[in-house]
Amino acid sequence: MKKLIPVFLIFVASFGCQTNSDNGSNLPDFPEGVQAISFLGDTLRTNITPLPEELAVRIDSLSEAANKSGLITEHLIWEARKTAYTGDYRKSVEEFSDAIAHFPDDARLYRHRGHRYLTLRELDLAISDFEKAAQLFEGEDDITEPDGLPNAENKPLSSLQTNTWYHLGLAQYLKGNYAEANEAYRQGVSITTNDDMLAAFLYWNYMALRKSGDDISAGTLLDAVQEEMDIIENESYHHLLLVFQGTFKADDLLDGNESELDNATIGYGLGFWHSINGRESRATQIWRQVYDSGNWAPFGFIASEAELARN
Numbered sequence: 001m002k003k004l005i006p007v008f009l010i011f012v013a014s015f016g017c018q019t020n021s022d023n024g025s026n027l028p029d030f031p032e033g034v035q036a037i038s039f040l041g042d043t044l045r046t047n048i049t050p051l052p053e054e055l056a057v058r059i060d061s062l063s064e065a066a067n068k069s070g071l072i073t074e075h076l077i078w079e080a081r082k083t084a085y086t087g088d089y090r091k092s093v094e095e096f097s098d099a100i101a102h103f104p105d106d107a108r109l110y111r112h113r114g115h116r117y118l119t120l121r122e123l124d125l126a127i128s129d130f131e132k133a134a135q136l137f138e139g140e141d142d143i144t145e146p147d148g149l150p151n152a153e154n155k156p157l158s159s160l161q162t163n164t165w166y167h168l169g170l171a172q173y174l175k176g177n178y179a180e181a182n183e184a185y186r187q188g189v190s191i192t193t194n195d196d197m198l199a200a201f202l203y204w205n206y207m208a209l210r211k212s213g214d215d216i217s218a219g220t221l222l223d224a225v226q227e228e229m230d231i232i233e234n235e236s237y238h239h240l241l242l243v244f245q246g247t248f249k250a251d252d253l254l255d256g257n258e259s260e261l262d263n264a265t266i267g268y269g270l271g272f273w274h275s276i277n278g279r280e281s282r283a284t285q286i287w288r289q290v291y292d293s294g295n296w297a298p299f300g301f302i303a304s305e306a307e308l309a310r311n
Contacts, residue, residue: 025097026125027090035089036120039309044121044296046087055085055149062146073103077112081148089119089297107136108143111164114171119297123171130168137161142191151232157196162188166197169204170299174306178212181205195229195238203237203269206244210276240269264290264300271304284311 030037036044050056063078076099084092096113103109114129143160151157158166169184185205192198202221209218225241227248242248250273253266267290275283287304295301 024101025090025093027093027120027122030090035087036122038296039121039305040291046089046297048086048088051082051085056082059085059148073099073106073108076103077108080112084116084119085148087297089116092116093120105136107133107164108145108160110136111160111167115163115167118167118171118174118299118302121302123175126171127168127175130164130171133160133164134168137164153232155232157194157233159191162192162197162201165191166200166204169201169208170303173204173208173211174302176211176310178208181208182212196232196234198224199229199231199234199237199241203234203241206241207272236265236269240266240273243269243273263293264295264298264304266300268300268303268307271307275307284308 033045034043035046038044051059059078059082063075063082066072066074066078076095080092080095080099083095093113093116096109096116100106100109100113110129110133114126114133117123117126117129137160142162144156145158145160145163147156165184165188169181169188172178172181172184182205185201185208188201189198189205192201202224206218206221209215209221222241222245225238225245227242229238231238236253239248239253243250243253250270253270267286271283271286271290274280274286284307287307290301290304291308293301296305
């Protein structure tokens, strides 16, 4: 069992950390209000906004309960996640870094910080964190990760290990390291226990295989995709896989009711589908539309951005 450090001591130790080099986040210094620089060289900003009341109440309750129970690391994770949900990803990374300074052997901290490094386009730092998390949890039982806001069935679907492999694969994919991405996705597929995460892994795995020129393996992978799957959250990934499979029409994906996240997800996937079918100009047009939307945090946006940067 890890030795617990009172929260007030952590906050005292962290107080006064004014620069990134002081708190170990390794983020580059930017002007006030700038979160990141896109792969195309554009300045990315967010309006830091309070959370919706329902989400804020839930996270505060979970954070307080963890703190009262002496689960200090869990408490700190909720606090840093809450910061990220407001749009202040840089501050969230700093908070995770402060926690890592006190609990350097907790894989959860690296997995979560790596996620926000991804958001901030710091791919090498993200990969390093995910690999560290995988090293720390090797040989251990998996841990379910609670959702900030529960899904329709109030059923958490992801875990420490599936989230680590998923995000590691994405970071490698964005860098163009498709062999490494495929290995991360294979690891994820081997341990996932539900169709939502399976669809997520198969989606990115298929694209990484096609990117690496292994069309035969990509086609074989689609055999695992069924029209009827128990999907709660990742409906967009499932539908895109059916488009790749040829059992779903691409035009049916856009009905005008998608959220911004879904639009970015669907936009990147449709652009990819046009690209692998030789319609590069149409693919670029769709990825540009995603990029011009300005909602720069979703993974579909980041992947579209990376494609535009490579062209």
